[in-house]
Amino acid sequence: MIHRWLPLVSLVFLALATGASAAPRPPVVSKPVPYDSVVPAVASAVPAPGVTYEIAAATTIYGADAGVRDLLARQLRRATGFTLPVAPTPAAGIALLLSGSFGDEGYQLDVTAGGITIRASAAAGLFNGVQTLRQLLPPSIEASGRQPGPWPVQGGRITDHPRFAYRGAMLDVARHFFPVAVVERYIDEISSYKINHLHLHLSDDQGWRIAVESWPRLATFGGRSAVDGDPGGYYTKADYQAVVAYAVARNVTVVPEIDMPGHVTAALAAYPELTCDGRSPPLYTGTEVGFSSLCTRASTETFVRDVLTELAALTPGPYLHIGGDETESTKPADYAAFMDRAQRIVADLGKTPMAWHEVVNAPLQPGAVAQYWGTTREHPALAASTAKVILSPAGRAYLDMKYDSGTGLGATWAGTIEADAAYDWNPGRYLDGVDESRVLGVEAPLWTETITTIGDIEHMAFPRLPAIAELGWSPWSTHDWPAFSRRLAAQGPRWHTLGLDYHQSPQVPWPPGS
Numbered sequence: 001m002i003h004r005w006l007p008l009v010s011l012v013f014l015a016l017a018t019g020a021s022a023a024p025r026p027p028v029v030s031k032p033v034p035y036d037s038v039v040p041a042v043a044s045a046v047p048a049p050g051v052t053y054e055i056a057a058a059t060t061i062y063g064a065d066a067g068v069r070d071l072l073a074r075q076l077r078r079a080t081g082f083t084l085p086v087a088p089t090p091a092a093g094i095a096l097l098l099s100g101s102f103g104d105e106g107y108q109l110d111v112t113a114g115g116i117t118i119r120a121s122a123a124a125g126l127f128n129g130v131q132t133l134r135q136l137l138p139p140s141i142e143a144s145g146r147q148p149g150p151w152p153v154q155g156g157r158i159t160d161h162p163r164f165a166y167r168g169a170m171l172d173v174a175r176h177f178f179p180v181a182v183v184e185r186y187i188d189e190i191s192s193y194k195i196n197h198l199h200l201h202l203s204d205d206q207g208w209r210i211a212v213e214s215w216p217r218l219a220t221f222g223g224r225s226a227v228d229g230d231p232g233g234y235y236t237k238a239d240y241q242a243v244v245a246y247a248v249a250r251n252v253t254v255v256p257e258i259d260m261p262g263h264v265t266a267a268l269a270a271y272p273e274l275t276c277d278g279r280s281p282p283l284y285t286g287t288e289v290g291f292s293s294l295c296t297r298a299s300t301e302t303f304v305r306d307v308l309t310e311l312a313a314l315t316p317g318p319y320l321h322i323g324g325d326e327t328e329s330t331k332p333a334d335y336a337a338f339m340d341r342a343q344r345i346v347a348d349l350g351k352t353p354m355a356w357h358e359v360v361n362a363p364l365q366p367g368a369v370a371q372y373w374g375t376t377r378e379h380p381a382l383a384a385s386t387a388k389v390i391l392s393p394a395g396r397a398y399l400d401m402k403y404d405s406g407t408g409l410g411a412t413w414a415g416t417i418e419a420d421a422a423y424d425w426n427p428g429r430y431l432d433g434v435d436e437s438r439v440l441g442v443e444a445p446l447w448t449e450t451i452t453t454i455g456d457i458e459h460m461a462f463p464r465l466p467a468i469a470e471l472g473w474s475p476w477s478t479h480d481w482p483a484f485s486r487r488l489a490a491q492g493p494r495w496h497t498l499g500l501d502y503h504q505s506p507q508v509p510w511p512p513g514s
């Protein structure tokens with residue numbers, strides 16, 4: 001029967017070949033991208049009117065950090081089709097220099113008619129400067145194959161540094177499991193907005209996602225399940241290390257979370273001795289919370305120590321997240337004793353304990369970090385504690401909340417969150433009695449009860465993740481919704497080019513071709 005379709009197929013071919021398709025082609029962009037389209041907004045920008053630098057076949061790339069240089073070169077070569085030779089010494093063209101005092105992550109970007117120079121005190125700053133440079137090139141620079149160009153960059157100087165040290169995204173790989181390639185694509189996406197931490201929620205009732213040699217059934221049995229009976233899975237140590245290395249190369253620190261003492265059905269199903277009655281529950285594929293608990297007797301400490309010791313050995317970053325949320329099935333006194341012990345184990349391993357904000361009901365280790373996920377602007381016990389704070393207020397920063405009632409994915413228990421609501425709050429003045437000096441930063445968590453593909457992840461994260469990224473990076477003096485919505489609009493054609501499936505928020509003036 002296939003021949004019946006042939007005339008139609010050849011008609012489509014003809015239309016494509018002659019350019020007679022219904023949608024108009026986007027015009028060739030040759031005007032340089034203005035500095036005020038960069039997300040997150042830069043701290044200081046002084047354009048030089050009429051000055052541009054054009055990347056051409058003869059442009060050389062010099063990089064004091066080979067890793068950042070090669071990431072940039074690979075990307076520019078892909079879309080431009082130019083050779084872009086690497087220069088052995090700083091030369092005209094593009095130069096990434098380690099010089100000056102720009103802080104841990106800051107940078108200065110200078111564009112003259114003769115070349116582009118990024119200066120930073122550390123590789124992290126060079127990486128951040130490169131992310132800004134990418135956004136100053138036409139959107140087609142994000143294409144995976146050769147594009148016509150030209151490739152002008154607006155002349156001038158940008159000097160930039162972050163407001164907060166911690167800018168995070170969380171991915172729940174427990175409710176649904178995501179393979180390494182998906183996590184790496186998400187790392188590409190978040191790091192392009194200068195997000196510098198990826199929190200991986202590695203265990204929950206529905207699945208255990210990281211291999212542990214001393215307790216192998218956690219992964220091999222506890223990793224089999226997922227929400228709705230969807231396929232499970234887990235990361236081998238090599239998988240996890242590959243993700244960590246991929247992240248490190250993109251200035252992203254992985255923060256692994258083992259959620260305890262609640263959210264543990266997968267672990268209990270694998271090891272009956274972790275329960276108080278010695279009987280394993282079956283694997284769990286629902287979406288309830290608050291019903292499971294490790295038996296908080298002293299022998300459970302061996303389990304906690306073994307797991308965290310192996311995880312610490314695989315994790316170069318400073319933090320181990322020990323969960324501690326929604327423990328309705330753990331007695332308050334047991335909870336306090338358990339979280340106290342777990343934090344001490346983390347500290348003994350030379351790491352900083354991080355946990356959801358309920359941890360303030362337990363004694364805190366010096367330097368412990370509490371991640372606030374509540375829906376109100378008050379938390380007296382958190383305010384009165386010594387904890388450093390990461391802000392993930394559920395009604396603002398939860399990427400699994402629906403945008404509006406029409407969003408097909410996600411939940412609404414913390415409300416619906418359109419782009420403006422994700423953007424319009426000040427992390428330095430959000431929680432009563434928690435001064436900006438105690439705020440380490442912000443994090444946008446994505447819980448995945450309803451999320452199963454990279455397209456789902458992207459649809460929920462964009463454009464809200466860039467909003468949270470801007471709150472974490474940009475000086476508060478740049479905060480302005482109309483300006484931000486225009487900056488977001490400038491990202492649309494980039495996302496389109498990347499094949500990134502974003503929410504076309506009606507609040508954003510997306511340009512044609514995005």
Ligand code: TNX
Pocket residue numbers: 289325326356373400411447448449
């Ligand atoms: C609450 S927020 C949870 C998660 C759920 C999420 C769904 C927090 C620390 N715990 O277990 O996945 O709501 O939105």
